[in-house]
Amino acid sequence: MLLADKTVIITGASRGIGRAAARECARQGARVVIGHSGSGQGTEAALSLIEEIKAFGGQAVEVGGDAADPDTGDKLVAGALKAFGSVDVFVNNAGICPFHSFLDMPREVYLKTVNTNLNGAYFAVQAAANQMKNQGKGGAIIAVSSISALVGGGMQTHYTPTKAGLHSLMQSCAIALGPYGIRCNSVLPGTIATDINKEDLADEEKLAYMTSRTPLGRLGEPDDVAGPIVFLASDMARYVTGASLLVDGGLFVNLQ
């Protein structure tokens, strides 16, 4: 098992990519802290995931908290320490992408997106890193960034800078935290069918277009991203830091 004896915190783990990653980390032997929004729906989904994980003999607990709140990272670390006594891996996954045009972007949509996807993440990464430093045995931090860190989207002008920001945060943190043996990497998913783009991809033309642009011939599923996250979290990636791994079925390189 790739993550035996490791405690992994994953934000936004109640559904989508985060849920698949949490399940796979638990299958690989990790003790998992399921971060979720703290809403009724988030709590319910997190509890059902704990049941799923327990059913195959894994260990998991849940901690609710708004990803945009700079204190949520401390809450997640405290939850991990209370339940499992350590933090070895932190996966920053929670995010939103309310599609909207640029010229009339409401300030509150822009600010909510940046606070949820990037500002809260900064302080959560900082909280996890301080705990790993105090433990003195290194660790791994993974940001779920996006192909959108590298390319634009006309309806994503508020979103793509947050993904570029996370990608850049991991690069800088790789330098800042390397001396403590803490590795920092990002995964860059392409288009993965989840709730975040359900409405956008309900447009059949858009769905067909995105599928046709993907050399592997299909959109991604949350489980497609879970494996790369486990790899970066594991000691198999012990000399990998400051890297970013595209998980996009070849979408990025498909110019023509």
Ligand SMILES: NC(=O)C1=CN([C@@H]2O[C@H](COP(=O)(O)OP(=O)(O)OC[C@H]3O[C@@H](n4cnc5c(N)ncnc54)[C@H](O)[C@@H]3O)[C@@H](O)[C@H]2O)C=CC1
């Ligand atoms: N689905 C896709 O095509 C892609 C997704 N991503 C990124 O993957 C990450 C996960 O998204 P998906 O699983 O696709 O979507 P999703 O909508 O299924 O999951 C998002 C998760 O973030 C949580 N979340 C949202 N706002 C929150 C808040 N304020 N506080 C706490 N939790 C909050 C949600 O509860 C949910 O668990 C996001 O960061 C997204 O930007 C990146 C590239 C492509």
Ligand SMILES: C[C@H](O)[C@@H]1OC(=O)[C@H](O)[C@@H]1O
């Ligand atoms: C939500 C989008 O469908 C998805 O999110 C990303 O980060 C990719 O750019 C996709 O467009």
